[in-house]
Amino acid sequence: MDRADGLAHYRKRFVGAAGDVVYFDGNSLGRPPLAAIERVERFLRDDWGGRLIRGWDEAWMQLPYEIGDRIGRAVIDAKAGQTVIGDSTTVLLYKLARAAVDAQLARDPGRNEIVVDTDNFPTDRYVLDGIAKERGVRLRWIDVDTSGGVTPEQLANAVGPATALVVLSHVAYRSAYLADARELTRIAHDAGALILWDLCHSAGSVPVQADLWGFDLAVGCTYKYLNGGPGSPAFAYVRDDLQAAIRQPIQGWMGAADVFAMGPEYAPAPGIRRFVSGTPPIVGMLAMEETLAMIEEAGMRAIRAKSVALTSFAIAVADEWLAPLGVTLASPLDPEQRGSHVTLQHPAMREVTARLWQRDVIPDYRDPGGLRIGLSPLSTSFEEVHRGLAATRDTLKTVLLERAGLA
Structure with missing residues (x-):
């Protein structure tokens, strides 16, 4: 399978990919590209060290918009001027959700509900709970199965004349359920x-067509499949015809119409720049450019095909080796409904995960009893999946024997 893999050659471009570590957590933090280290080192030495403050007079001020447009073009299929690199996912989510709710309330005070599902990522739920309290609106919850996600039928039953905003994840963080974004x-x-839309678990692994599907707003992180590094800044998408209709709530100097006028009152900049607040995190956005170049070269269609092949292979091996030990699949079996990770469920998986880390096999754990295997298409091999699941099988056997007093 590795010999037949048309994307296999990208693996050697990542730090440590050729070593013994099995990395099953690319959907939490991607491996660093070798070229990204060189890029950041060169920037620190030559651009920051050489240009100092003069760097702002050249490319730095435009970098959030240039990389944003690149994400729009290569990753989420959005035309220029709608995507920008900014703050953390949490802060961008707050900005866009709060702006949307305020705009809807101003148009119709009766639109006083935010619809969200009970298994959305904690940040999403916590941020929306805070906004609901700030603005005096209600949360309307969609109760979902933790091995699935929000269906069109569920959303249709939840929305109505009182709905101001719907917030959903394109790929569910726990189950990898791939939502029908266009229909929803x-x-x-x-x-x-x-x-x-929260695109954190789909950006760089699952094709997104933000413009074609009619997205209003979206946020996504860059440290998973875009390999931007720990805490690398997130991106925000705001549809062009919506940009002047909503007002983001964190009014900072970088989002002002004239950044250096230092005027007494805030006037928002035109276009996507009005959604920026503070000084752009220049160093933090450099590493992802190397992965964006690979995505542009490979194409999201090929990346998605590799993702499906990897997760399908993992499910097939788990069915043969782990199902007899009581492990069940907590992700969709249908690849059309599955993102780029797989969750395998068993009551012993918390302990299994801890022991695997000691063996340099690195998945992560999510309650209830879920060992989550994140497979990054550009840096993961089929042999790596096979080796990691063999270690999972052996470790689970040992744990079960110990619990039975037979080891």
Whole structure:
């Protein structure tokens, strides 16, 4: 399978990929590209060290928009001027959700509900809970199965004349359920609501067509499949015709119409720049450029095909080796409904995960009893998956024997 893999050659471009470590956590923090280290070192020495403050007079001020447009073009299929690199995912989510709710309330005070599912990522739920309290609106919860996600039928039953905003994840963080983003967006719009998509677990692994699917707003992190590094800044998408209609709540100097006028009052910049607040995190956005170059070269269609092949292989091996030990699949079996990770469920998986880390096999754990295997298409091999699942099988056997007093 590795010999037949048309993307296998990208693996050697990542630090440590040729070593003995089995990395099953690319959906939490991607491996660093070798060229990214060189890029950051060169910037620190030559650009920052050489140009000092003069660097702001050249490329630095434009970098959030240039890389944003590159993400738009290569990753989420959005035309220029709609995507920008900014703050953390949490802060960008707050900005866009708060702006959307305020705009809807101003248009119709009766639109006082935010729809979100009970298994959305904690940051999403916590941020929306805070906004609901700030703005005096209600949260309307969609109760979902932790091995699945929000279906069109569930959303249709949840939205209505009171819905201001819908917030959903394109790929569920726990189960990898791949939502029908186009249909869910249509349902939200038919109800008169805006929709905000969390693309953290899909950007760089699953094709997204933000413009074609009619997205209003979206946020996504860059340290997973875009390999931007720990804490690398997130990106925000705001549809061009919506940019002047909503007002983001964190009014900082970098989002002002004239950044250096230092005027007494805030006037928002035109276009996507009005959604920037403070000084752009220049160093933090450099590493992802190397992965964006690989994505542009390989194409999201090929990356998605490799992702499906990897997760399908992992499920097939787990079915043969782990199902007899009581392990169940907590992700969709249908690859059309699955992102780039797989969750395997068993009551012993917390302990298994801890022991695997000691063996240089690195998955992560999510309650209830879920060992989550994140397979990054550009840096993961089939042999690595096979070797990691063999270690998982052996470790689980040992744990079960010990618990039975037979080891």
